[in-house]
Amino acid sequence: MSQIGLDHPQQKSAMLNEATIRWSLWLGSKLLRGLSLLCGASFIIYATLRSAPGDMVDLILGLNGTPEMKADLRAEFGLDLNIIEGYGRWAWRALSGDLGISITFMPGEPVLSLAGPAFLVTLSIAVVSLLCSIAVAYGLAILLGPPRPRQAFLLGPIQLLNAAPSFVVAICLAKVINELIQFQLAGGGQIPPSWYPIPTYQKITDSIAPFCFAALSISLGDGLFTDLFNALRAELMSLNESLFISAVRAKGAAVRKHLIKNLIVPTLSVFTARLPLVLSAVVIVEYIFTLDGSGYLLLQAAKNRDVPVVVGVSLFFIFAVIVMNLILDLVKALVDPREVAKGD
Amino acid sequence: MTGQSTGQSTRQSTWYSTWYSTWHSAWKEQPLSFKLSSIIVVLVLCFGVINPFISYDPVLDVELSRRDLAPSWEYWMGTDGQGRSVALRLFKGIEAFFFPGLIAGLFAAFVGGVLGALCGYFGGWIGRSLSAVLELIDTLPRMVFLVLICTIFPPSILLISIISSVLFIPSIATIIRRKVEALGAEDYILAHVAHGFHPLKIISYHILWLQCRALLTRQMIFVFSYVLFIETALSYLGDYGVQEPYPSWGNMVAQSRISAVAWPWALPALAIIITIAALLAFGDGIARREEEVKR
Amino acid sequence: MSEQTLVDVQDLVIEFDTPKGRVRVVDGVSFSVSPGEVLGILGESGSGKTMSTQAILGLIGGYPGVMGGQINLNDQGVTYELLKDLPSFISERRGQPEKNERAWRKHRYAQMKKLWGRAITSIFQNPRRSLDPLMTVGQQVKESIQARESHKDALERLNDQAQTEEALEWLAKVQMVDPARVYHSYPHELSGGMCQRAMIAVALACKPSILVADEPTTGLDATVRAQIVHLLQDLIKAEQCAMLYITHDIREMLYLADRVIVMRHGKVLEQVSANDLKEHALERHEYTQVLLDAAGMIGAHDE
Numbered sequence: 001m002s003q004i005g006l007d008h009p010q011q012k013s014a015m016l017n018e019a020t021i022r023w024s025l026w027l028g029s030k031l032l033r034g035l036s037l038l039c040g041a042s043f044i045i046y047a048t049l050r051s052a053p054g055d056m057v058d059l060i061l062g063l064n065g066t067p068e069m070k071a072d073l074r075a076e077f078g079l080d081l082n083i084i085e086g087y088g089r090w091a092w093r094a095l096s097g098d099l100g101i102s103i104t105f106m107p108g109e110p111v112l113s114l115a116g117p118a119f120l121v122t123l124s125i126a127v128v129s130l131l132c133s134i135a136v137a138y139g140l141a142i143l144l145g146p147p148r149p150r151q152a153f154l155l156g157p158i159q160l161l162n163a164a165p166s167f168v169v170a171i172c173l174a175k176v177i178n179e180l181i182q183f184q185l186a187g188g189g190q191i192p193p194s195w196y197p198i199p200t201y202q203k204i205t206d207s208i209a210p211f212c213f214a215a216l217s218i219s220l221g222d223g224l225f226t227d228l229f230n231a232l233r234a235e236l237m238s239l240n241e242s243l244f245i246s247a248v249r250a251k252g253a254a255v256r257k258h259l260i261k262n263l264i265v266p267t268l269s270v271f272t273a274r275l276p277l278v279l280s281a282v283v284i285v286e287y288i289f290t291l292d293g294s295g296y297l298l299l300q301a302a303k304n305r306d307v308p309v310v311v312g313v314s315l316f317f318i319f320a321v322i323v324m325n326l327i328l329d330l331v332k333a334l335v336d337p338r339e340v341a342k343g344d
Numbered sequence: 345m346t347g348q349s350t351g352q353s354t355r356q357s358t359w360y361s362t363w364y365s366t367w368h369s370a371w372k373e374q375p376l377s378f379k380l381s382s383i384i385v386v387l388v389l390c391f392g393v394i395n396p397f398i399s400y401d402p403v404l405d406v407e408l409s410r411r412d413l414a415p416s417w418e419y420w421m422g423t424d425g426q427g428r429s430v431a432l433r434l435f436k437g438i439e440a441f442f443f444p445g446l447i448a449g450l451f452a453a454f455v456g457g458v459l460g461a462l463c464g465y466f467g468g469w470i471g472r473s474l475s476a477v478l479e480l481i482d483t484l485p486r487m488v489f490l491v492l493i494c495t496i497f498p499p500s501i502l503l504i505s506i507i508s509s510v511l512f513i514p515s516i517a518t519i520i521r522r523k524v525e526a527l528g529a530e531d532y533i534l535a536h537v538a539h540g541f542h543p544l545k546i547i548s549y550h551i552l553w554l555q556c557r558a559l560l561t562r563q564m565i566f567v568f569s570y571v572l573f574i575e576t577a578l579s580y581l582g583d584y585g586v587q588e589p590y591p592s593w594g595n596m597v598a599q600s601r602i603s604a605v606a607w608p609w610a611l612p613a614l615a616i617i618i619t620i621a622a623l624l625a626f627g628d629g630i631a632r633r634e635e636e637v638k639r
Numbered sequence: 640m641s642e643q644t645l646v647d648v649q650d651l652v653i654e655f656d657t658p659k660g661r662v663r664v665v666d667g668v669s670f671s672v673s674p675g676e677v678l679g680i681l682g683e684s685g686s687g688k689t690m691s692t693q694a695i696l697g698l699i700g701g702y703p704g705v706m707g708g709q710i711n712l713n714d715q716g717v718t719y720e721l722l723k724d725l726p727s728f729i730s731e732r733r734g735q736p737e738k739n740e741r742a743w744r745k746h747r748y749a750q751m752k753k754l755w756g757r758a759i760t761s762i763f764q765n766p767r768r769s770l771d772p773l774m775t776v777g778q779q780v781k782e783s784i785q786a787r788e789s790h791k792d793a794l795e796r797l798n799d800q801a802q803t804e805e806a807l808e809w810l811a812k813v814q815m816v817d818p819a820r821v822y823h824s825y826p827h828e829l830s831g832g833m834c835q836r837a838m839i840a841v842a843l844a845c846k847p848s849i850l851v852a853d854e855p856t857t858g859l860d861a862t863v864r865a866q867i868v869h870l871l872q873d874l875i876k877a878e879q880c881a882m883l884y885i886t887h888d889i890r891e892m893l894y895l896a897d898r899v900i901v902m903r904h905g906k907v908l909e910q911v912s913a914n915d916l917k918e919h920a921l922e923r924h925e926y927t928q929v930l931l932d933a934a935g936m937i938g939a940h941d942e
Contacts, residue, residue, distance in 0.1 A: 048492065160377065167577050171580075242768065244772070246769070247838070247841070250761040251783040251841060252752070252783070253783060258771050276486065280486050284577055298488060321483055341827065
């Protein structure tokens with residue numbers, strides 16, 4: 001019996017082959033889905049543009065557009081062609097990195113060089129606030145254990161307050177900080193700090209403070225924290241009562257390794273579900289703290305009716321959501337073999 | 345024989361008394377958070393309904409001689425920087441999101457429920473292509489897409505609420521589809537099919553009405569609270585939502601930028617927080633109660 | 640408690656809070672198991688048989704849980720009184736006993752940590768759910784070997800290679816068709832019967848002195864059930880391990896058990912040897928006769 005070793009070459013290679021085929025099929029289907037989603041979503045945006053009332057070019061340029069600018073714009077959005085061909089040309093240009101040129105907000109500046117760096121700021125705020133709330137929620141869920149009546153008095157009000165929209169939290173936070181600084185200025189007469197938030201609206205990128213305030217108000221708002229906390233706590237409880245954890249205990253092995261591994265997938269699911277909502281929240285919060293991210297860019301451009309910039313930023317958001325979902329799916333599949341076996 | 349019939353007649357009761365007794369006993373065992381939140385929801389509902397019958401002229405209300413007054417008997421939430429009564433504006437601000445939110449919620453719940461049920465019940469290529477389209481809409485980032493729409497089309501709060509309800513249809517349809525798929529495997533639904541009930545009756549009555557109404561109500565409330573959120577957010581930004589001098593909770597909060605005193609912006613901020621919290625807690629409570637009843 | 644018993648349970652009381660008030664699910668149960676013996680616990684569902692064994696294992700969940708009695712566990716000549724400290728966790732409030740379940744659970748885990756696996760271990764009713772879904776079966780068998788080895792001195796421990804080989808051996812011992820393949824499989828890739836075999840391998844690889852088998856054949860096909868019962872019978876003999884076998888199937892019981900206790904409504908109705916149950920069916924307790932009758936055993940014997 002002991003001759004059956006693990007290093008039987010034929011068997012091992014057969015198993016490896018099978019696994020490779022399954023994995024590459026899975027990865028291919030996921031990539032294909034991501035690509036088709038990208039195409040479809042960008043088509044919706046293009047179709048929305050085409051369905052604008054009146055002549056879009058006049059709408060964008062207003063009265064002061066030169067004929068060359070108009071012709072450029074027509075070519076860029078493929079307005080002379082029918083909707084399918086026009087989309088094809090527009091998408092091809094977008095894919096090759098040409099998202100057009102800003103018209104009214106920052107005239108002459110390529111949209112890609114405006115939206116790209118700004119999007120990094122947005123993405124980092126979203127990810128930092130998500131990670132922070134996951135860490136705190138995870139710690140609290142483990143610390144508090146199963147729900148008890150006495151905790152309801154503490155957690156109930158927190159959960160109710162956490163339902164506040166993040167932009168209201170951000171406004172309150174900004175106002176409080178503002179008052180504190182005013183108070184300090186009145187007393188000591190020092191110069192205001194470089195991140196002095198509202199109502200000065202000066203652009204500050206060199207300070208970490210507004211970044212932290214934005215991340216804090218997103219973590220505290222929109223029910224992000226309580227959603228995560230409730231999901232993790234419910235998952236932890238059902239795991240703790242599950243049969244296999246009892247079985248691991250009964251054989252005298254350490255439980256923690258199994259708990260952590262089994263919590264990864266539900267955590268990632270919450271992450272996936274929450275990411276789009278957090279990205280939308282970032283848009284307004286950035287505006288409130290005048291952070292130089294793509295939300296601020298989007299709202300400023302929209303104020304100036306700068307369509308190419310708004311469209312470029314929207315494409316960035318769509319692309320980011322799809323890529324992040326792909327990455328999260330991949331991590332999930334690496335942890336849980338059932339994801340790959342399930343197929344699509 | 346006579347005794348039996350009288351026994352039956354005492355057991356029979358009018359529909360409203362049964363309704364009352366079930367709701368009375370159910371009300372007593374609800375947690376405090378649900379009671380509080382349902383009181384607030386009912387208040388918002390009443391205010392929203394009587395709102396159009398009360399006339400208010402925001403321009404005539406301006407009176408600079410009484411600006412920044414503290415709360416008093418006459419202006420019991422104080423006045424803002426232009427001497428307008430905060431309480432009255434707070435009350436009138438409900439109008440900005442109430443009907444749009446109601447329309448968006450009903451529309452999203454109806455279309456999402458029907459599409460989800462169709463996808464789940466029929467499956468096949470119809471279901472698959474429908475869910476592909478829904479997934480496509482779900483990838484659009486909601487806030488960003490709304491800003492895009494507002495840039496291209498002339499912004500109005502009705503357009504915003506319709507677009508946000510369309511953006512919510514996929515998530516509602518997915519929830520309903522999962523539920524219907526789970527139910528489709530249940531024996532009693534198969535038994536209904538075997539008894540020869542019409543599929544439309546099974547979908548609309550046995551599945552959507554009997555099994556999904558709490559889920560749909562909860563989602564409707566969620567969409568309503570999202571419209572409240574988006575309306576206040578856009579009005580705060582100032583370009584797309586309700587414009588001054590007409591009141592909205594959002595543009596009242598925006599006074600934090602200029603206001604010297606707290607109540608003109610802190611009270612509407614508090615109102616937003618409390619209303620959204622109450623709406624969400626109310627929706628959760630309904631869904632939880634329905635689950636308990638089934639068990 | 641004599642040196643000859645492995646587990647000795649005296650007057651065990653377990654209660655639970657339900658919406659209808661406090662319910663006593665186990666009411667003064669006493670029994671004991673000697674080394675190498677198979678004790679069967681027979682009873683319908685809800686008779687408290689699973690609860691009593693969960694209490695010995697220290698895995699009971701819910702509030703208030705174990706409320707009284709004694710459980711003595713003998714491990715390599717040392718006797719552990721598992722419920723000795725129980726009274727200090729129970730207080731009186733408004734005329735009803737209240738238990739600090741959290742603290743008690745912590746205390747029990749600390750106590751059982753050295754005993755789980757080595758002295759006592761368990762297999763459960765639902766084999767698919769009692770294996771970690773994210774870990775290969777082989778890893779899980781190896782994990783119990785590692786847990787067992789960690790009790791030994793550093794010098795006597797098996798190295799990693801030897802542990803892997805032993806895990807493979809265990810998979811072969813539970814008559815897996817292709818142990819090397821099963822070693823790399825995840826639980827969702829195996830059938831219910833194979834999962835239960837894997838679970839038996841996981842449990843017995845700990846080399847426990849007593850194995851608690853909680854309805855291990857429920858939910859399996861009839862042919863697979865017979866295989867599992869035979870397998871358990873053979874392996875228990877080979878490993879000289881005592882077993883506490885819980886079931887509601889009287890035929891399995893007669894085949895496996897040396898001694899049987901019959902439980903109903905949280906109480907022990909009678910304790911008999913398996914032979915007596917077979918031979919003198921009509922002298923048994925009324926309820927036992929009902930059970931025998933339901934399995935068609937009484938009529939068959941009378942002829």
